[in-house]
Amino acid sequence: MNLFRSFLLILLSLIIASGAVHSQYQVRRVVIDAGHGGRDPGAVGKHSKEKDIVLAIALKTGEYIEKYLPDVEVIYTRKTDVFVELHRRAKIANDAKADLFISIHCNAAKSYAVYGTETFVMGLHKSDANLEVAKLENAAILKEENYADIYDGFDPNQDEDYITLTMFQNAFLEQSTILADEIQRQFRERVKRKDRGVFQAGFLVLYHTTMPGVLVEAGFITNGSDERFLISSDGQVYIASAIYRAVKSYKEEMERKDNKAQQIVRESVKDTVVASLPEVFFRVQFTSSKSPVTFREKKYRDIPDIKEYRQDSWYRYSSGNFKTYDEAVKHQKFLRENKKFKDAFIICFAGNERISVEEARKLTKN
Ligand SMILES: [Zn+2]
Missing domain, CATH: 3.30.70.1070 (Sporulation related repeat)
Structure with missing residues (x-):
């Protein structure tokens, strides 16, 4: 067999393997994860707690998805003010074989002047500021029993542990980033919030999920103007509808692209046995x-x-x-x-x- 022929065979087997490995990706089940809850208030502002704001936004987001995307099932990690461990949130999504995971949070900063929205995907942080956000959110496990066992000794305050955590980079980095970009675009263009950007950091809740996922920081609870917006009913409606619209356009984009990719794979697979x-x-x-x-x-x-x-x-x-x-x-x-x-x-x-x-x-x- 000459080299080129073997090259072609290898290429063919690659395409076949890809078909076997990748079943058609559609957005049919979305998990909406309201951060914190119960004994974990999350970040605390002058007039509010993160856990209450994000629950309200999460429920509204789910409501819009259910109403306007009837072929999508919404699964919540919590619908009331209860404490849910981070690994359990991920398990809910994994067990449901969800296609998308959206964790909703509010940010906090030492300086009251800091404001705006950020969306994170799982990956290695490129700045200390991004690492700090992950530390803040991962600290929720300190309120869990047996967290050292459950998270294999992960210490949310140890910088080195984040390097290990992100060794296994998000395999859904591109997809997650597409959604994250869309969420930030909606925040910026439709809700006129300050867009601080899309970043990577090591979030335990995203690390443990096996589907594309993002963590949304809908604003700084420590900033007066952001907090007023986040606790207002209008503000919550705007944020929720922005996330809903981002899911909708992500779904449309994915399903369009995916169909194309599938066709190519199917054509190549014809008459061939999959190993x-x-x-x-x-x-x-x-x-x-x-x-x-x-x-x-x-x-x-x-x-x-x-x-x-x-x-x-x-x-x-x-x-x-x-x-x-x-x-x-x-x-x-x-x-x-x-x-x-x-x-x-x-x-x-x-x-x-x-x-x-x-x-x-x-x-x-x-
Ligand atoms: Zn949070």
């Missing part, structure tokens, strides 16, 4: 690109078993096929250090289904 895959396996995603990568260059030669999968107009490439997490970590290190793919991260599957690293580690331990 069966081991129960639980680990791969390392090392790059993604807006246009397909050919991997003809020398430097790719010793990267084993490269697979492509296309989703929402991005081509994602992963390598390796490991039965254990430790092998995957070794391979990740190789890709990061020897191959200079500094953002390479581990992804896991059970059969055709994408699962969280945490879940895969649990399954392979037994």
Whole structure:
């Protein structure tokens, strides 16, 4: 078999694998997560508590989605003033096989002058300010019993722990960012709020979810004007409708793109047998690109078993096929250090289904 033919075969198998791994992504189930609750008030302002504001916004957001997007089911992590652990919030979303996770919060700053909206996606923080927001939100686990056991010794106040946490970067980074950008655009253009931007940081609640997700900071409760807006009924309606509109346009965009991608995959899969895959396996995603990568260059030669999968107009490439997490970590290190793919991260599957690293580690331990 000549080289080019084998290259073609590899490419074909990549496309097939992508079809097997990626079932059609539609937005059918959305989890709305009102931050904090019960014994955890969240950030506290002069006249209000974060937990009350975000519950009101969450319920309104869900109401709009249910009313105007009748094919979407809304699932709440809480509908009343109760305490819900962060890992349980994620479990609610994972068990429901939700397509989208939206966590709603209010921000706090030492300076009363700071105001505006921010939306976060899971990833490595690029500034101390972003790290501080994650610390503030993750501190909710200190109110949970057995948090050290449940979160594998994660300490919300330790900077180093955030590096480890974000080793497993959000595999849904692009999708989550599309939604985050849309939320900020709605806040800026339709609600005239200050748009402070879209950022990455290590949020436990997003880390534990296995679908695209964002954490919205709807304003600073520590700023007088932001707080007045957030506690007003009008303000809550505006914020909720902005999030609803962002979900709507995200859904439209995803389903349009996804259908295109699916067609391509289906055409290539015709007349071909899909190889069966081991129960639980680990791969390392090392790059993604807006246009397909050919991997003809020398430097790719010793990267084993490269697979492509296309989703929402991005081509994602992963390598390796490991039965254990430790092998995957070794391979990740190789890709990061020897191959200079500094953002390479581990992804896991059970059969055709994408699962969280945490879940895969649990399954392979037994
Ligand atoms: Zn919060």
